[in-house]
Amino acid sequence: MTPTVHILFENAAWLAPLEKALSDRNIPYELHFLEGGTLDLSAEPPEGIYINRMSPSSHTRGHQGGVQHVRDLLVWLEAHGRRVINGSAAFELELSKVRQDLALRHFGIRTPRTIAVAGTEGLKEAARRMELPFITKHNQGGKGLGVKLFRDLQAFDAYVDGPDFIEDPGGVTLLQQYIKPANENITRVELVDGAFVYAMHSSTADGFELCPAVECSADDAFCPVGDSGKFKVADDFTADDELVAKYAEVMAAYGIDVAGIEFVLGEDGLRYTYDINGTTNYNLDVEAESGVEGMAYIAALVERIANPELSLSAK
Ligand SMILES: Nc1ncnc2c1ncn2[C@@H]1O[C@H](COP(=O)(O)OP(=O)(O)O)[C@@H](O)[C@H]1O
Ligand SMILES: [Mg+2]
Known part of the structure; x- marks a missing residue:
C-alpha cells in the first residue's frame, strides 16, 4: 500500500498529467494549493510522501507568497523526516540561476558567462564588462522572465532606465553571454531520479520563451499555449549522451529528483547549459510523439520510495 502523496502546488493548470499518472497506479494523493500560508512550527506534518510542484514563476500568477511559504514548509517537512520529491535543496537551486550556474560548473558542465547584479545601480557598469551581444534574465526565472537580447549598450541603458524593466522578485538581474543557437x-533534457526520460528541441525561431507546458497562463505572452510544432522530440540526443551522466551527478548532489535541464548548442559547436527546472512540465505533443509519459516516471519514483525493495527496472 503506497502512502498518501501530498502534492504542493500553486498552478492547477499543470496538475492533470500528474494526477492521472498517480491514479493509473492507484496511488492516493491530496492536493495542497499554496499561495501563502500559516506554519505552526510545533505541529507535526501529515504522514506521507510529498511532491513539491511550486513554480519559481509563481509571482506572475499572484502567488509569490507561496514560494516563501514553501521554502519554510519544505524545511519543516524534512525536519520531521518526511520524504519530499524535490525538497528544500532542490528548491533553493530552482529559485536561483546563480546557484544553478555554480552547481553546473562544479560538475564540469559548460555554462554561459554570467554576471549577477543585485539591485539596479550596478547594471550599466556590469554591462560594460560583458561582450556583446548579451542577454538579461531574472535570477528567479521560469517562463523566460526578463529575457532580452542586447546588441549595443545604448539600448541596454535605455532599457534599464525605461518603463519596460521589470525587476526579478529577489532583485537580482543576470547579464549573460548570448549563445546564438x-x-x-x-x-x-528531462530526468527523473537520475534516469533519462527524453529530450526535446524547442524552436527559438520566434524568440526566446519556452515553457513547455501545454497549459500555461493564457495571458502570458511568452507561453506557447496551443503552439504545437514548437516542441519536438530530440532524436539526436540519447540516454548515453555524456551530459546525462553529468546532469545526474548534479541532481544527486543537490537532492533534485525531477528536472528538465536546458542547453543550447552554439555556433562554436559547444553546448552551454543555462537552466534547471524542477517543476518540469512535460509537453503533451512531445509525449504523444515519443510515447513516453514523464509523469509516469514520477509516479514510479513514488512507488520506489514507498517500497524500497522494488527493483530499479521499475523505472
Ligand atoms: N545564454 C543564452 N543564450 C541564448 N539564448 C538563451 C540563453 N539563455 C536563455 N536563452 C533563451 O531564453 C529562454 C529562457 O531562458 P531560461 O534561462 O531558460 O529562463 P527561464 O528559467 O525563465 O526558462 C531559453 O529557453 C532560451 O531559448
Ligand atoms: Mg528555461
Missing part, C-alpha cells in the same frame, strides 16, 4: 533550437 546553431540550429534555431534549444534542447531540454
Whole structure:
C-alpha cells in the first residue's frame, strides 16, 4: 500500500498529467494549493510522501507568497523526516540561476558567462564588462522572465532606465553571454531520479520563451499555449549522451529528483547549459510523439520510495 502523496502546488493548470499518472497506479494523493500560508512550527506534518510542484514563476500568477511559504514548509517537512520529491535543496537551486550556474560548473558542465547584479545601480557598469551581444534574465526565472537580447549598450541603458524593466522578485538581474543557437533550437533534457526520460528541441525561431507546458497562463505572452510544432522530440540526443551522466551527478548532489535541464548548442559547436527546472512540465505533443509519459516516471519514483525493495527496472 503506497502512502498518501501530498502534492504542493500553486498552478492547477499543470496538475492533470500528474494526477492521472498517480491514479493509473492507484496511488492516493491530496492536493495542497499554496499561495501563502500559516506554519505552526510545533505541529507535526501529515504522514506521507510529498511532491513539491511550486513554480519559481509563481509571482506572475499572484502567488509569490507561496514560494516563501514553501521554502519554510519544505524545511519543516524534512525536519520531521518526511520524504519530499524535490525538497528544500532542490528548491533553493530552482529559485536561483546563480546557484544553478555554480552547481553546473562544479560538475564540469559548460555554462554561459554570467554576471549577477543585485539591485539596479550596478547594471550599466556590469554591462560594460560583458561582450556583446548579451542577454538579461531574472535570477528567479521560469517562463523566460526578463529575457532580452542586447546588441549595443545604448539600448541596454535605455532599457534599464525605461518603463519596460521589470525587476526579478529577489532583485537580482543576470547579464549573460548570448549563445546564438546553431540550429534555431534549444534542447531540454528531462530526468527523473537520475534516469533519462527524453529530450526535446524547442524552436527559438520566434524568440526566446519556452515553457513547455501545454497549459500555461493564457495571458502570458511568452507561453506557447496551443503552439504545437514548437516542441519536438530530440532524436539526436540519447540516454548515453555524456551530459546525462553529468546532469545526474548534479541532481544527486543537490537532492533534485525531477528536472528538465536546458542547453543550447552554439555556433562554436559547444553546448552551454543555462537552466534547471524542477517543476518540469512535460509537453503533451512531445509525449504523444515519443510515447513516453514523464509523469509516469514520477509516479514510479513514488512507488520506489514507498517500497524500497522494488527493483530499479521499475523505472
Ligand atoms: N545564454 C543564452 N543564450 C541564448 N539564448 C538563451 C540563453 N539563455 C536563455 N536563452 C533563451 O531564453 C529562454 C529562457 O531562458 P531560461 O534561462 O531558460 O529562463 P527561464 O528559467 O525563465 O526558462 C531559453 O529557453 C532560451 O531559448
Ligand atoms: Mg528555461
